[in-house]
Amino acid sequence: ARRGYAEAVFCEGKTVEQVAAIAAAVRERGARTLFTRLRPEQVAPLLAALGEDPAALHVPEARLVAWPAEPPARSGGLVVVVAAGTSDLPVAREAAVTAAHLGREVREVVDVGVAGLHRVLGHLDLLRSARVVVVAAGMDGALPGVVAGLVPCPVVALPTSVGYGASFAGVAPLLTMLTACAPGVGVVGIDNGYGAGHLAAQIAAS
Amino acid sequence: ARRGYAEAVFCEGKTVEQVAAIAAAVRERGARTLFTRLRPEQVAPLLAALGEDPAALHVPEARLVAWPAEPPARSGGLVVVVAAGTSDLPVAREAAVTAAHLGREVREVVDVGVAGLHRVLGHLDLLRSARVVVVAAGMDGALPGVVAGLVPCPVVALPTSVGYGASFAGVAPLLTMLTACAPGVGVVGIDNGYGAGHLAAQIAAS
Amino acid sequence: ARRGYAEAVFCEGKTVEQVAAIAAAVRERGARTLFTRLRPEQVAPLLAALGEDPAALHVPEARLVAWPAEPPARSGGLVVVVAAGTSDLPVAREAAVTAAHLGREVREVVDVGVAGLHRVLGHLDLLRSARVVVVAAGMDGALPGVVAGLVPCPVVALPTSVGYGASFAGVAPLLTMLTACAPGVGVVGIDNGYGAGHLAAQIAAS
Amino acid sequence: ARRGYAEAVFCEGKTVEQVAAIAAAVRERGARTLFTRLRPEQVAPLLAALGEDPAALHVPEARLVAWPAEPPARSGGLVVVVAAGTSDLPVAREAAVTAAHLGREVREVVDVGVAGLHRVLGHLDLLRSARVVVVAAGMDGALPGVVAGLVPCPVVALPTSVGYGASFAGVAPLLTMLTACAPGVGVVGIDNGYGAGHLAAQIAAS
Amino acid sequence: ARRGYAEAVFCEGKTVEQVAAIAAAVRERGARTLFTRLRPEQVAPLLAALGEDPAALHVPEARLVAWPAEPPARSGGLVVVVAAGTSDLPVAREAAVTAAHLGREVREVVDVGVAGLHRVLGHLDLLRSARVVVVAAGMDGALPGVVAGLVPCPVVALPTSVGYGASFAGVAPLLTMLTACAPGVGVVGIDNGYGAGHLAAQIAAS
Amino acid sequence: ARRGYAEAVFCEGKTVEQVAAIAAAVRERGARTLFTRLRPEQVAPLLAALGEDPAALHVPEARLVAWPAEPPARSGGLVVVVAAGTSDLPVAREAAVTAAHLGREVREVVDVGVAGLHRVLGHLDLLRSARVVVVAAGMDGALPGVVAGLVPCPVVALPTSVGYGASFAGVAPLLTMLTACAPGVGVVGIDNGYGAGHLAAQIAAS
Amino acid sequence: ARRGYAEAVFCEGKTVEQVAAIAAAVRERGARTLFTRLRPEQVAPLLAALGEDPAALHVPEARLVAWPAEPPARSGGLVVVVAAGTSDLPVAREAAVTAAHLGREVREVVDVGVAGLHRVLGHLDLLRSARVVVVAAGMDGALPGVVAGLVPCPVVALPTSVGYGASFAGVAPLLTMLTACAPGVGVVGIDNGYGAGHLAAQIAAS
Amino acid sequence: ARRGYAEAVFCEGKTVEQVAAIAAAVRERGARTLFTRLRPEQVAPLLAALGEDPAALHVPEARLVAWPAEPPARSGGLVVVVAAGTSDLPVAREAAVTAAHLGREVREVVDVGVAGLHRVLGHLDLLRSARVVVVAAGMDGALPGVVAGLVPCPVVALPTSVGYGASFAGVAPLLTMLTACAPGVGVVGIDNGYGAGHLAAQIAAS
Ligand SMILES: Nc1ncnc2c1ncn2[C@@H]1O[C@H](COP(=O)(O)O)[C@@H](O)[C@H]1O
Ligand SMILES: Nc1ncnc2c1ncn2[C@@H]1O[C@H](COP(=O)(O)O)[C@@H](O)[C@H]1O
Ligand SMILES: Nc1ncnc2c1ncn2[C@@H]1O[C@H](COP(=O)(O)O)[C@@H](O)[C@H]1O
Ligand SMILES: Nc1ncnc2c1ncn2[C@@H]1O[C@H](COP(=O)(O)O)[C@@H](O)[C@H]1O
Ligand SMILES: [Mg+2]
Ligand SMILES: [Mg+2]
Ligand SMILES: [Mg+2]
Ligand SMILES: [Mg+2]
Ligand SMILES: [Mg+2]
Ligand SMILES: [Mg+2]
Ligand SMILES: [Mg+2]
Ligand SMILES: [Mg+2]
Incomplete structure (x- = not known):
């Protein structure tokens, strides 16, 4: 992750295939990642590519998937x-x-x-x-x-x-x-x- | 005055001569009038043309001259x-x-x-x-x-x-x-x- | 009602569930309310939540529901x-x-x-x-x-x-x-x- | 003149010298011409360059000089x-x-x-x-x-x-x-x- | 027709019913009329309301219906x-x-x-x-x-x-x-x- | 000072007199203050009104006067x-x-x-x-x-x-x-x- | 081709029929041509009109068809x-x-x-x-x-x-x-x- | 000079002193330089700081000074x-x-x-x-x-x-x-x- 924070993938302009491929790489690398501005048809293939262990968090109203579902330990204010x-x-x-x-x-x-x-x-x-x-x-x-x-x-x-x-x-x-x-x-x-x-x-x- | 209220003369785009001529006509007709958005060089000729009886009210910070100086009787809220x-x-x-x-x-x-x-x-x-x-x-x-x-x-x-x-x-x-x-x-x-x-x-x- | 007038609920950006929940509360409180800029799919659930006694007024061309249907006594100009x-x-x-x-x-x-x-x-x-x-x-x-x-x-x-x-x-x-x-x-x-x-x-x- | 009408010279962005030179050429050719959007300092040199026979028409409030002063014979509506x-x-x-x-x-x-x-x-x-x-x-x-x-x-x-x-x-x-x-x-x-x-x-x- | 020309009805923002009602009135009065910026669903009801004697002209690519189909006698340039x-x-x-x-x-x-x-x-x-x-x-x-x-x-x-x-x-x-x-x-x-x-x-x- | 920080006075739209009057009050209250976006003619009267003990800091290229000249003790990052x-x-x-x-x-x-x-x-x-x-x-x-x-x-x-x-x-x-x-x-x-x-x-x- | 380069046809605002007619003419003349900003429904009729000998190149993500598929000999930098x-x-x-x-x-x-x-x-x-x-x-x-x-x-x-x-x-x-x-x-x-x-x-x- | 071309100094927002100081450094380094968008009061001090050997070229209508006056040998198209x-x-x-x-x-x-x-x-x-x-x-x-x-x-x-x-x-x-x-x-x-x-x-x- 750049500068110590989770990565983010801006999904709006990507194809379903591109998002799924990025997700597979994310899971492979084990890099904490946020998938933002998801189009509805991208969600299921994305969750499938991320798998279940650990699971991802889907927040539909925010059009966001966070992986893994569990946030890091709290610090700061x-x-x-x-x-x-x-x-x-x-x-x-x-x-x-x-x-x-x-x-x-x-x-x-x-x-x-x-x-x-x-x-x-x-x-x-x-x-x-x-x-x-x-x-x-x-x-x-x-x-x-x-x-x-x-x-x-x-x-x-x-x-x-x-x-x-x-x-x-x-x-x-x-x-x-x-x-x-x-x-x-x-x-x-x-x-x-x-x-x-x-x-x-x-x-x-x- | 249109619809029962004082007239207004928008002075910004008028020449000094035009404003003075309007003022003379206003005084002649005795029509309660506001002169708005005055340029500095218009003020003295305007006041001169309006004369002293009754006098006009000059509010420099508002770029406005009201004639006559005395407002009408108060009514409403x-x-x-x-x-x-x-x-x-x-x-x-x-x-x-x-x-x-x-x-x-x-x-x-x-x-x-x-x-x-x-x-x-x-x-x-x-x-x-x-x-x-x-x-x-x-x-x-x-x-x-x-x-x-x-x-x-x-x-x-x-x-x-x-x-x-x-x-x-x-x-x-x-x-x-x-x-x-x-x-x-x-x-x-x-x-x-x-x-x-x-x-x-x-x-x-x- | 704020400052003595009917409340208004701006519905365009709300989910059907949110609108229905607000309607139930409105009915409970008995607060005269206007529901504005309704999306078509919000109307039936809204009317159902408001119930029939008293009934609401639906003005489809204005995308508005008023509750109760009967306006208050006329006053003013x-x-x-x-x-x-x-x-x-x-x-x-x-x-x-x-x-x-x-x-x-x-x-x-x-x-x-x-x-x-x-x-x-x-x-x-x-x-x-x-x-x-x-x-x-x-x-x-x-x-x-x-x-x-x-x-x-x-x-x-x-x-x-x-x-x-x-x-x-x-x-x-x-x-x-x-x-x-x-x-x-x-x-x-x-x-x-x-x-x-x-x-x-x-x-x-x- | 293009398409049978007087020429026009847009003066705002030209130097005093450029305007005077154009005027001399206009007078030479005898071409009916309008000089538009004149800056104040351009007027006297322009009038001098156009000369007196025939004279030009200066319309200061319109920032315009027409040469010659006399318009063509009236036609149309x-x-x-x-x-x-x-x-x-x-x-x-x-x-x-x-x-x-x-x-x-x-x-x-x-x-x-x-x-x-x-x-x-x-x-x-x-x-x-x-x-x-x-x-x-x-x-x-x-x-x-x-x-x-x-x-x-x-x-x-x-x-x-x-x-x-x-x-x-x-x-x-x-x-x-x-x-x-x-x-x-x-x-x-x-x-x-x-x-x-x-x-x-x-x-x-x- | 206002000022001697055909009337025009701007149809984009009107309901199908409103357009049909206007068309019936147009036919009744016999007033030469253009119906402009028609939405597709307005066309058939409009043509039906205008009837066949005289017929109307439908120009789909221009989203326009002219009634009657025959233009007036040519004049001017x-x-x-x-x-x-x-x-x-x-x-x-x-x-x-x-x-x-x-x-x-x-x-x-x-x-x-x-x-x-x-x-x-x-x-x-x-x-x-x-x-x-x-x-x-x-x-x-x-x-x-x-x-x-x-x-x-x-x-x-x-x-x-x-x-x-x-x-x-x-x-x-x-x-x-x-x-x-x-x-x-x-x-x-x-x-x-x-x-x-x-x-x-x-x-x-x- | 609001929320523990120095006050600021936005001077661009104020008269020279208004700025001087505010400065006198600031000095009276002893409130740490920044005077921002000063017009050139406001500076001398402002400095005069703030006086010399303690003196003010004038930063001409930033159009700013800080009073007092000495900043508070450093804290934070x-x-x-x-x-x-x-x-x-x-x-x-x-x-x-x-x-x-x-x-x-x-x-x-x-x-x-x-x-x-x-x-x-x-x-x-x-x-x-x-x-x-x-x-x-x-x-x-x-x-x-x-x-x-x-x-x-x-x-x-x-x-x-x-x-x-x-x-x-x-x-x-x-x-x-x-x-x-x-x-x-x-x-x-x-x-x-x-x-x-x-x-x-x-x-x-x- | 204008100035020695392939022609281009901007397809977005044209009907399917217009595009197909242009394609037939292109093939007839044998003129190297790019069809740009294609709407999805234009592609199959366009490819059909261009035929197979030589074939065209369809680049869907760029909404473009190039004919013929083979680019010209490389030159320049x-x-x-x-x-x-x-x-x-x-x-x-x-x-x-x-x-x-x-x-x-x-x-x-x-x-x-x-x-x-x-x-x-x-x-x-x-x-x-x-x-x-x-x-x-x-x-x-x-x-x-x-x-x-x-x-x-x-x-x-x-x-x-x-x-x-x-x-x-x-x-x-x-x-x-x-x-x-x-x-x-x-x-x-x-x-x-x-x-x-x-x-x-x-x-x-x- | 960056990437083989003359340097340029954008002068509009700089003080006269800043421009003169840059000019002195330019002359020192012997770096071919263009001074662009000069304000009138910057020109004389700039020319003075650049000196006479070699001289600079001043193009007033373009608000530009080129140093040295002589352009480099011509190449390209x-x-x-x-x-x-x-x-x-x-x-x-x-x-x-x-x-x-x-x-x-x-x-x-x-x-x-x-x-x-x-x-x-x-x-x-x-x-x-x-x-x-x-x-x-x-x-x-x-x-x-x-x-x-x-x-x-x-x-x-x-x-x-x-x-x-x-x-x-x-x-x-x-x-x-x-x-x-x-x-x-x-x-x-x-x-x-x-x-x-x-x-x-x-x-x-x-
Ligand atoms: N919703 C968002 N809005 C703005 N920027 C974003 C958003 N999501 C991701 N980004 C930024 O876009 C970068 C990823 O872009 P991309 O490589 O196209 O996925 C991230 O590093 C973020 O800086
Ligand atoms: N300061 C102002 N701003 C906007 N409208 C004004 C102002 N002063 C006068 N007017 C309007 O302009 C009209 C007078 O325009 P004029 O006849 O050009 O003086 C008045 O009847 C007012 O309606
Ligand atoms: N396509 C159009 N674009 C702009 N104005 C139009 C158009 N069609 C009709 N109008 C104008 O709108 C008026 C009719 O408006 P309405 O009474 O709403 O049908 C006509 O008298 C025309 O002046
Ligand atoms: N007239 C100009 N307009 C736009 N950019 C300029 C101009 N003159 C110089 N520059 C650019 O601004 C840079 C110099 O900026 P500065 O270091 O502030 O002088 C140069 O390297 C040019 O890329
Ligand atoms: Mg950062
Ligand atoms: Mg009114
Ligand atoms: Mg209020
Ligand atoms: Mg023409
Ligand atoms: Mg007219
Ligand atoms: Mg705060
Ligand atoms: Mg070219
Ligand atoms: Mg480059």
Whole structure:
């Protein structure tokens, strides 16, 4: 694994055969690996190629397979992953599983959108105990900036393509996050849950 | 005045002579009028053409002259105008003066950016007593959505070109406001303080 | 309900199970609720979860379910909802049903596009009797500005993604509405009929 | 002259020396020519190089010099040039002078913005007598579409960069004109008064 | 028919029932009408509603039905419609049928892309005999400007969404046409064959 | 100071008087503060208002004043700040001074653009000893992704508006950084050196 | 063939019948031809129309058919085609087959993304022996600039639409390539493997 | 010099002192160097630092200084540089001087815009004798594609920011060039004359 972390295979643009061949090599080498952005027809051949001993973990809503299923021993600080709305959960979950399989303790918080501030304020203790907070949000993407104003640790802002119309498939939340008034926000690409989880794991490494 | 409100003259693209000629006609007709987006060299000739009886009101930071200086008798509900940061004040002030000269009671609140939620929460009583709240904000433009989640009345969201880089001269706050998660937000054009104040006055007419 | 209005559940990005679970809770709590942007497969499970006593109202062209079917007692002023073309009707209808279920009297006007001014001029009495007018339009989106020049009340401009080519899925009408020459226009997001109806209901609250 | 019309020299990107040299050659050849988008420092050397017999016509607000000053004999139909606001006049004037120097009869109409429909309706007889109408407009750019719905002849839509904020230096009116709901609209580039006048002259050639 | 021309019904966003109802009314009134941008499932019900006496003309590749099938008596000048490539033919055909059913003589020229100048030069006589030339082009959209440099009459430039990648669904040819170096080009919206044909018919009316 | 760090005052949009008044209050409260994006005419009045005991630090190329001049005691890990080219130095310096005044040890590396890989490879030991690396780059913005592939720690990517033409004032490097192929990259806004330094200080806090 | 090279037929926007008719003419004339961007249903009729003597070459992953299957005699210098990731292979393959069928020797290198510099450095000898290198890359598109810094010959940069979110269907790599810090990079359109291969063949002609 | 060519120093973002210091080092090392995009105030100090023996060449319209003034011995094939209009000459000249100082024979052709095809056709022999043609063009940028259809060698397309309105500071010609219908076009960044000249010199190396 590059630089001490699990490898990742970006599967969206690969054929079923290519993914299965990579999986066989992964199993052969015994290299801890994440398979991300899987298309539905890739899953069964991938799981077959990885085999059962040890088994893989399939997280369908995050379009992800982690091998082996068991994450490495926990080290470093706590990663809290916040999904602004239920619709942001798939991307947030991809971040959470990635961070966990890179060795961090992870906690998830869902549905704390900025339209009701009391909801995010209700989780303040957990948020303030984190070494890093990942915040996934679509539409206006205002939540990461609000959270950054409430916690001392860095915030990884994860824009999602959730929404319609003037959210322009994630452009609106992306710009909001890049211009967040509170400092302490680092932004990753639209829907890039894998990247957010990886960055969070590196920040929380110590 | 069209539909019962003061007229407005958009001065930015007019020559000094054109503005002075319009002012003379305004004084002649005795028509309550706002002169907006004045270039510095237009102001003295304009004031001269309007004369002293009654006098005009010059609000330099808002690039606005109102004639006559005295607003009409107050009617309707309270308009609260919020400027997220000090840099948004010129545009917010244009909205406030406009609403006042269309006959509303107006209150201004400054520097309550979303990075420090306690600041906006400290004005909650005033905000909740309004018939309409105008919120001017640049950079991430998150404040109108937060305010809309806290008050029962409509919010007029006024994006400003304040900021640099990824705020793209007002595009970032504009998109944030159009996609605000809390309902009850109506957006006007970037830096259009006049339009925001006019809309607010119409909303608060009763 | 937040700030005294019906709740809304944005269903597009949720699973069928999530929507059904929310519906069961809504029924339990007895909270007046709108389910918006429903995908076809969500409708039957949703109606089943809401049950029959009281029944829900399904408005398929607006992709909306209101519970209970009966709107609250009418209060406040009249909301007129205008659809520029027949193709804008689904979004306009979403606005109309939303305003009605927030307690307003609502009237709909269809097919009064700006290409034939006589059509909109023919509805002038109704338009001038409104406390607020919602105007949904795609393509060039010129109608809200024309209406705002004809009525004393505020106009909620609702850009739709109706059209093709250079209307860029609603960007063209959005920009037209944000730069409308007549003051008195507040804009909501592209295809956001729910937001337009909610804002209109708040404006017409008194 | 190409295809039977006056030549044009686009001066903005040329040095003073290049413009003077072209002028000397023009005078030598005796070729009817328009010098467009002149920078202030180019004007005197240009007029000197063109000389006095025959004299040139300088139209400063349109940044244009026509040589010779006298337009050719009139032929074809009437060109009506409409400027939506006073600020659109420089670009509209460039169109009008161009069409006149390509041999057409031209009439100008100013300040008939769409915010007050009565103003444009007051010119209906003139508009309906035209062989082609040029309409220059900035901000929302809605006027060409409205005019096209009122007249049987073609409309040349001329977007201007007049405005601020969300008019995006002419993008908003450009898109409005490209998506105008009434058919019969041909659009030219932003601030391209010369192109609009030339196209109008060709349309009105017979 | 508005202003003396056939009516048009934009069918893309209408239900099958709405289209059939409009068709019945059209037949009742005997009003010459074009039905544009038809979805496949709308065609049979539409033809059934229009009936057989007189019959309608269905042009599938242009997604258009004209009623009655027979165009009106020819008047005015010649309209030449050029399709840069075979892939632009559907949109070019929509323009050609529209112009013909508004009373013009129409000639079509196909596959004369700018990459081989000899092909367009081979049609020079026909092009120069036109009262107006419509040029449909995708990808780089350079053909209308080249044609405008070769003919004395106006050119209606019709950008198409044909292409991939950096043609951005018609944006690249649209911008090329708006900035064409040769004067005499009026641009319509992307894929708007109907609009191009209508404008051409108006230009060629005399 | 919010959350234990120095305050920051964004000066670009403030008047000279507003900045001086804030400075007097800062000195009064004794609150460690950074004044960022200073306009030249603001500097002398600001330094006068802050006084001499303790003195302030003025970093002209970074448009920044830090008060007091002495940074707090160092804690946490090493922050390495890389400027891809000499032209990126002002923004990189703003990040470096910010991180230092939030208590971190900071090292700067300049002119290691991706066009000559040997230059960045020559600094590998220093880069690998960092707790976080900030990489400022304009034009293509490829350097942060290359660095992220070489180091185990997080990379804060700081796009600059350095460049011309197709770098679009920072948009090109911004997109490159958001889509960097190596994981471990968190992006801040264009030219936001302050934000990058603050985020880096938080990441390196332990 | 135009200018001495094989012809190409862009098939995406053509009907099956049009493609088959063109193929019959190609076979008749005996003209060496590439059929590009084939839709699946076009392939069998195309191959049937081309016949068996000589046979055609079908490269499904590149959506290409070359006729005849045998490329012309090799001349000129070596073309090396690099695919940054496995997902870029289809577009890279289109470039490689094109260059080969225009008479060049071609070598392919796959999966040498910039995230792991050692991978590209491992191919340095091959890269430096080329007369031209084609580099296909999506996401951040940083590889062409890195390669251009390592080789003396020109680099043809080929942006692909591979990726998601902020790569915006190829816009991010396109901008990166246009602003590459190392000189010697010529860019073609997004996903335009044919154009890249053609340009490379012309560069390597001698 | 990297890879056997002259070095280049991009001066726009550097201080006068930085440029002078680099010049002194250049003279010391005796390294053939181009100083590009010079600001006026940088020129005299730069020339002073380079000294007189050998002297430097200053090309003001191209904002370039070459040292030493004498280009290296000519090798390779002919580079023809075409400027579509006089306004494109500065950028074209930068390309021409760059290619000459990298050792190529260079010929310049000016003012052969696509609006008058006869002008470009008049240079056909020269164009067809080139090993590579550089074509600089603004506004619609159609010329490179036309030239590519006329010559067998590669074309380097160089978009310029010349123009106004809908040319969007070079975006319109950039897109035209990326989508040129004739193959054989490689595009460089907007106004990047240096890059175009460098690429051309590499293509024409043999
Ligand atoms: N979902 C993802 N989004 C962005 N980058 C990813 C993703 N999954 C994997 N990657 C990156 O892509 C690389 C693998 O690409 P590949 O070799 O094509 O499978 C990994 O090393 C990661 O850096
Ligand atoms: N600052 C402003 N921003 C936007 N619109 C304005 C502004 N000031 C005036 N207007 C509108 O422009 C119209 C006047 O335009 P004009 O006739 O050119 O002065 C007024 O009726 C207003 O509707
Ligand atoms: N294909 C089309 N593209 C653009 N506008 C069209 C098209 N077809 C019809 N229209 C316009 O849309 C109007 C009809 O709209 P509707 O009343 O919704 O059928 C017509 O009067 C035309 O102005
Ligand atoms: N005018 C220019 N446009 C684009 N890139 C340039 C230009 N001049 C120099 N360069 C590139 O920038 C590098 C020098 O950058 P610097 O070290 O900041 O002077 C050179 O090696 C060239 O690759
Ligand atoms: Mg924080
Ligand atoms: Mg509210
Ligand atoms: Mg109104
Ligand atoms: Mg008309
Ligand atoms: Mg012409
Ligand atoms: Mg790393
Ligand atoms: Mg190279
Ligand atoms: Mg060629």
